[in-house]
Amino acid sequence: MSGDFVQSGPREEKSGGRFFLQCPGKLRFDYAGKSGISLIADGKSVEIYNERLKTSHLDSLSKTPLKLLLDDKVEFSGSRLKSVKDDGAQVVTIKLADKSVFGNSNITMVFDRKSLDLRRWSLTDERG
Template sequence: MTLTPQDQADIARVETYLNGLKSLKAHFLQVAPDGGLSEGTAWMERPGRLRFQYDPPSPFLLLASSGVLTFRDASLQQTSNIPLSRTPLGILLAEHVSLSGAVTVTGIQRQPGQLQLTVTRTASPGDGSLTLIFSDPPLALRQWTVLDAQRRETRVTLYNVQTGGTYDQRLFDQIVIPAGTPQNPH
């Protein structure tokens, strides 16, 4: 893909925005590859920390910490661990987000009020892609779509986004359930 000067300017704006985004808390709506809907609360703290606390009846918990993405399915009593560096979300959670070199921008779309960038890992595009969707102006992360290595798409939309908070680091440990969060009875 050949980048126009406008593309390069938008990529630079997105890098500046993401590198300035140190923490985030939001309500999310997730559409799974099979069309199933889940909701919950997401916390992100860069670099490398993420928690998706799914509301009941969903049995899922998604965590990123210490370079590992952990997916827990309480209904099956199964936990999967993947190196964060092998996932598209690792791009978003990097200490310094750079959308060149180790990351390749494979698509840019502009619509009124919206900017969309699709990125892959340059060395391993087969691991999947991450499409970041921003409201613009002002630039603000509102949604992302992960296309995994099996070409399955998961879309996450963020609502009631609060940026700049500080969170208890135990939040990113799968044992802790945040105070005031509904607990899954499973």
Template sequence: MTLRPAFAVLISIAAAAPAIAQPSMIRRVQEHLRGVHTLTADFVQTDRKGKSVTGKVFLKQPGKIRFQYEPGVPILVVGDGRVLNFIDYQVHQVSKYPIGGSPLDILLDPKRDLSRIAKVVPSASPDVITILARDPRRPQFGSITLAFTQDSAAPGGLMLEGWVALDAQNNRTTVRLSNQKLNIPVAETVFEWDDPRPAKKRG
């Protein structure tokens, strides 16, 4: 599989490169995140062992996201505005985590002040902007490195190409986006899901 240029850069620097402050670029990223009210895209997700799965992601502000994986993958991830639900249909289990406790909080809460938690990571390509976000007061929530390319038609003149998330245990997940569509109608029903647990175990 050939990586798009933004991801060739992102994967090579996400874990180790020093961060530098570039307030004007941080403002552009903030403008982009606040200007994206909805997003749909195809994605490829790769875990720390190199295993990849594909799917479709839907985002709607504030705080809603859905990762719909390819057929045969019994996992669904849905953010309903309050929590992230990790649904495993194979074992009939649901795990819930506060959105604010996830690296995805950067995408799902565009009102956050990025200047307090984000730095620009040096990039080998002038067309690729990479932002490393980590809350120093809450290191247990991990970090996320976002990759953008220049796109004059998108909010802030940037297009999100994907991200690398590191959790507190240093587990790394890479998500590459393609076929991104911004600010198109996304129904509320997209963020509904069937609970696989017996009724008495729901809560």
């Protein structure tokens, strides 16, 4: 899957670019503009690379909430399932979290009610 994205930050700032998703485990966000930032997940790790500054930051995928979206099998049940909301008309919203690994971070996915296509998702870190 690929497409355009718009990201909202904690102070309502917006940035965007293109994303590429290949399950299981692979994800790439290329930010538009002069930032030169890419976020790349390869199934084991997540790297944030800044082309302009020639810097990178590497984390284990298993220690980030992205793992909930990129796992071999995405589980919509059990202790990771925090809520399911069906608006009865257009969308179903599912929130997943694992407090023992990610603290207060979570991922919320919004699906089209009829086709079950993933319409949007949001990742909330410990700082909100």
